[in-house]
Amino acid sequence: MEGHLKTDVVIIGAGLTGLVTAHYLLKSGISVKIVEKNSRPGGVIQTIREQGFTIESGPNTGVVSHPEIVELFEDLKEDCKIDIANPEAKKRLIWKDGEWHALPSGFLTAVKTPLFSLGDKFRILGEPFRKKGTNPNESIADLVVRRMGKSYLNYAIDPFISGIYAGDPSKLVTRFALPKLYNLEQTYGSFIRGGIKKHSEPKDQRTKKATKEVFSAKGGLQYLIDALVKSIGDENILLNCNEVTVSNDNQVFNISFLMGSIPVSLTSEKVISTAGGKEIEAIFPFIGQKQLKAITQLEYAKIVQVALGYRQWKGIDINAFGGLIPSIEKRRILGVLFPSSFFENRAPKGGALLSVFLGGIKHDEFYSLTDEEIQLLVEEEIGEMLKIKGIKADILKIFRYQYAIPQYTVTSEQRLEAINFVEKEHPGLILAGNIRDGIGMGDRIKQGRAIAEEMINK
Ligand SMILES: Cc1cc2nc3c(=O)[nH]c(=O)nc-3n(C[C@H](O)[C@H](O)[C@H](O)COP(=O)(O)OP(=O)(O)OC[C@H]3O[C@@H](n4cnc5c(N)ncnc54)[C@H](O)[C@@H]3O)c2cc1C
Known part of the structure; x- marks a missing residue:
């Protein structure tokens, strides 16, 4: 495909963001080429x-946090279906002092739970009357301790x-990291008062689509990707x-790259x-150095x-969403999900599929361990926590992500300003x-979807 092509829009990256953007642009007749480095x-x-x-x-899994998720699945309904997690397995477990405790889901369980201190349980009653924060760059930890207490920070x-x-x-x-929580306090003065008010506010049909349920695609998220690729057309996705x-x-972009050893370039506005x-x-x-630094930091x-x-499966009852481990407990894993408990057909009948996470910002040293070390560590931790010591998994796969999750820290304001600039x-x-x-x-x-609509409506 040597040479020079002209197209309305070039998208760099064929991940979920790029594919969704391309899907909506192409649907409205705008020509698109996606340029992807992977195969x-x-x-x-x-x-x-x-x-x-x-x-x-x-x-x-994802959370049905916006109507756009449901609308995307509606759009792709011929080729993939949304899968909503079984509500009977929605329990979230938290590890404390050598055992799992369910995260409270109502008033009574909240009163009884050993996860939070008695003082903080009383303290929470005063949450609706506490003053709202004034520091726009307040950390999540400071906000939670200020409104709810240290044990809520540590164990929730x-x-x-x-x-x-x-x-x-x-x-x-x-x-930046939990804008809905920030707005709840800023708009209503309290999480509890805000939560109650929001719950009772009338919602239009579209807003009701954001159910906050846990979703995947039936058969796995690959079906969503495959459906988007089918809609976009292989010819519009350039791999490798x-x-x-x-x-x-002069406001015409030239995008050049190598496909194998063949130089290719595209132009677009x-x-x-x-x-x-x-x-x-x-x-x-x-991009100028100042803006670049603000973005790349x-x-x-x-x-x-x-x-x-x-x-x-021979371990403890895992009819739950998963278990999370507070940092204060000083374990070597962050948490474990039980996908076969909340989605159908993720494991053979009677079996179980677990997804264990480790590393993260507090323990990036785990990323550099060898596969053998990771396997041993996970077998030890899971063996003890789910009571399956000595039983080998029939299948074990390790996936590493160096740039997994961006951290929206205090540098976020600078970064967003630089992007705007x-x-x-x-x-x-x-x-x-x-x-x-x-x-x-x-x-x-x-x-x-928002990017595509803005372009379509211009
Ligand atoms: C381990 C893990 C667990 C996660 N768990 C959850 C979860 O439970 N729930 C949830 O909602 N989200 C979760 N996420 C986040 C979610 O997966 C991402 O938000 C989403 O998939 C990102 O899509 P994206 O297209 O923005 O980025 P990506 O998927 O990273 O896609 C970007 C694409 O751009 C390509 N690219 C990058 N640089 C170039 C270049 N120079 N030239 C050409 N192509 C390039 C990449 O190869 C890639 O294909 C998780 C992410 C990870 C890594």
Whole structure:
């Protein structure tokens, strides 16, 4: 495919963000080429089917946090179906003092739980009357201790942040990392009052689609990727594109790269990058040093994910979503999900599939362990915690992500300003992906659709 092609839009990256954006642009008749360095589309999403197990190498689940998620599945209904997690397995377990405790889901369980101190249980009654915060860059840890107490931070929020960000609540800034929580306090003055008010506010049909349920695609997230690829067309996704660089000549972008040893270039008036922060410098040499620094200083948590499949499950009852381990408990894993408990057909009948996470921002040393060391560590931790000591998994797979989850820390304001500046200076260029607008799959779908609609409506 040597030579020079012209297209309306070039998207860099065929992960979920790039694919969703392309899907909506093409649907409205705008021509798109996606330029991807890997040999397959999907980015960090990939489903592996082996020996009766359906294993996700990247994300296992998302949350139906925005109507755009449901609408995307409606759009692709011929080729993939949304899979909603079984509500009977929604229990979240938290490890404390050598055993699992269910995270309280109502008033009575909250009163009885040994997870929080008696003082903090009383303290929570005063939460609606506490003053709202005034520091826009307050960390999640400071906010939670101020409103709810230290034991809530240690045994609810810290493990929750490990599960989502693999991050450190004392470094993540609430306004950027959990904007809904920040707005709840700022708008209603309290989480409890805000939660009650929001619950009773009338919702239109579209807003009701954001059910907050846990989702995947039936048969695995790969079906979502495959359906998007089918809609976009293989001919519009260029794989194995190396050394991608963009130049800007009077508002016409030239995107050049190598496919194997063949130089290819595309021209377009619009370029959308969905690449992570560490890639931006090489792709866009024309971005000024000050802005570049603000964007590329974004830190990412390193994650090792280990899938363990058992044909016959002999451990404790795992009819739950998963278990999370508070940092204060000083274990070597962050948490474990039980996908075969909440999605059908993820393991053979009577068996179980586990997905264990380790590493994260507080323990990036685990990323550099050898496979043998990781296997031993996970077998020891899981063996003790799920009472399956000495029983080998029938299938064990290790996946490593050096740039897994971006950390929206105090540098976020500078980064967002820099992105705005660059986009204004270079009309037609959009710096998207997880460097802004949220880290979850739902956020990526929402962002991709919003970018496409803005272009379509211009
Ligand atoms: C281990 C793990 C667990 C996760 N768990 C969850 C979860 O439970 N729930 C949830 O909602 N989300 C989760 N996420 C986050 C979710 O997977 C991501 O938000 C989403 O998949 C990111 O999609 P993306 O397209 O923005 O980025 P990516 O998937 O990273 O795609 C970016 C693409 O751009 C390509 N690219 C990058 N640089 C270049 C370049 N220079 N030239 C050409 N191509 C380039 C990459 O190869 C890649 O294909 C998890 C992520 C990881 C890694």
